[in-house]
Amino acid sequence: MLFVTSEIADFVKAGGLGEVSAALPRALRQTHDIRVLIPGYRQVTSGRVVHPVASIPAFAGLPACEIGRIDMADGLVVYVVLAPELYERDGTPYLDENGEDWKDNDIRFARLGLAAAEIASGVGDLDWKPELLHVNDWPSALAPGYLAWRGETMPTLITVHNLAYQGLFERSRLSALGIPDHAFRMDGVEFHGQLSFLKTGLFYATHVTTVSKTYAHEITTAEHGCGLEGLLQTRAREHRLTGIVNGIDDSWDPKRDPLLAGRFDENDAKARRANTVESRDLFKLAISRGPLFAIISRLVHQKGIDLVLETAEDIVAQGGQIAVTGTGEGRFESALTELAERHPGQVGVRVGFDEAEARTLYAGSDFLLMPSRFEPCGLSQMYAQRYGSLPVAYRTGGLVDTIQDGETGFLFSELSKNGLMDGVRRAFDSFGSKKKLAEMRRKAMKRPPNWLQSARRYGGIYQKLMAKQQAMTA
Structure with a gap:
């Protein structure tokens, strides 16, 4: 299987997709020969030995590229699309140093999708050919389309991590991207007069998955379907839409985590308190007998930060403390900083993100505030539960x-x-009952699924798609 992604936490991570891309293929490797394909960003190629293993020709307005190979220490094979003019830049995978979308994002990610399709087709003499293509979100979503337009019948699966990001571009870009004119229709790549990368994947892929069962239902509704609910309703009726909850990787273990101030298990509340002390110190909070509420999040509207700001005064008035870490919209960063200034010792805000601080706060807080307006899966609530912090969530x-x-x-x-x-x-109320709090905490720490459970469900879909393909070609 070829797992195609625009980010992977080993090298570069902009969100949850990066963590999924690092963990799920590794869990799947126990039963499948699965390899990863990623763009050759500077963060991927800098300071590493990348062995060129294949060449991919130019097509339409997409430049030629090479495919490099990185062998990870644990045996995972990562293929890299080497096109320095597209990927070796400052900024994030999607945004320039000013936080603006790269103006050629259509070319950059069409090149990724086409490289995936060509590897699947055997172009480039890679000496390896997958039996199935697994793409993720809009940046790689053209790959199933490129296969279909070339008459290839390889089974493909697209995972939607967040339907709100669709990769929309002008119709005039079809020629440069090598997309045939006949594909620009409602039953194809067209979305309200524009080209939609994500809709392309949803339409042409053999199967669609999302990152939770509830989200799989939600995206078939007008409220959460982002204009694609009709197509997704069709996929659901065809039994081609499945929700599979993400897992969390094994590094999230409070008994072994080297970044914590104190390691602990579900029965060791005393050792856990060392993280509470450290969290209060990090966020300049006073010693308190009240509960500590954490926010570990992107500070954006989707995450309900405005609701937190509206309730913060009441939380503090009732004896609670709030610690916030993350980055996002300037208005929320400023409002939270001002809140901390109004409540010194009771509200602490650190704009930015540090992995050790975040883990300490998960382990040191009593509750995690997570009033997200929508949340396809969410990882923060599972991290919090694993470390004994109870999520308060929409x-x-x-x-x-x-x-x-x-x-x-x-x-x-x-x-x-x-x-x-x-x-x-x-x-x-639960904080006021030590017995109740301890019981909930123990259950929470045992609750989050690991990636092996998710991998088994993905593997089951892989096997069904490949069996159906074999039956069709027999």
Whole structure:
């Protein structure tokens, strides 16, 4: 199998996709020959030995490229699309140093998708050919289309990590990307007069997965379907849409984590408290007998940061403390910083992200505030549970699938200040009962799934798709 992604945490990570791309292929390697394909960003190629193993010709407006190979220490094979003019730049995989979309993102990620399709077709003399193509989100979503337009019948699977990001470009870009004119229709790549990379993948892929069962249902509704609900309803009726909850990798183990101030298990509350002390020190919070609420998140509207700001005064008034770490929209960064200035010792904000600080805060906080407006899967709530911090979350997406309300966290149903405060009040009540809190914490620490469970479900889909393909060609 060829697993195609625009980011992988080993080298470069902009969000949850990077973590999934690092963990899921490794879990799948136990039963499948799965290899990863990623663009050759500077973060990938700098200071590493990348062995060129194949050449891919230019096509339409897409430049020629080489395919390099990196063999990871654990045996995972990572193929790299080597096109320095497209990928070796400062900034993130998607944005320049000013936070703006790269103006040639259509070329950059069409090159990734076409390279994947050509590897699948045997172009380039790679000396290896996959039996199935697994692409992720819009940056690699053209690959199933390129295969279809060339008459290839290899089974393909696309995983939607966030339907809101669709990769929309002008119709005039079809020629440069090598997309045939006949594909620009409703039953094809067209989306409200534009070219949609994501819709291309959803339409041409053999099967669609999302990162939780609830999100798989939500995206078939007008509220969460982002205009693609009709196509996704069709895929659901055809039994070609499946929700599979993400896992968390084995490094999230409070008994072994070297980044923690104190290591612990579900029965060792005393050792866990060392992380609470360290968290308060890091965020300049006063010694307190009240609960510590954490926010470890991108500071953006989707994550419900505005609701946190509306409820913060009430949390502090009731004796709670708040610690925030993350980056995002300037308005939220400023508002949170001002909140901390109004409540010194009770609210601490560190704009930025540091892995050790985040892990310490997961392990040191009592509750994680996660009022996301939508959350395809979410990893933060699983990290928090694994480290004994109970999530307070809106009832949506993967949060529904991973939080047992009243047992491993708290779910609220009204997306408003009152809704969030209802969850917060329940958290305060549980904090007032040491027995109840300890029982919930123990359940939460045992709750999050590991990647092997997810890998088994993906592997089952792989086998069905390949068996169907073999039956068609027999």
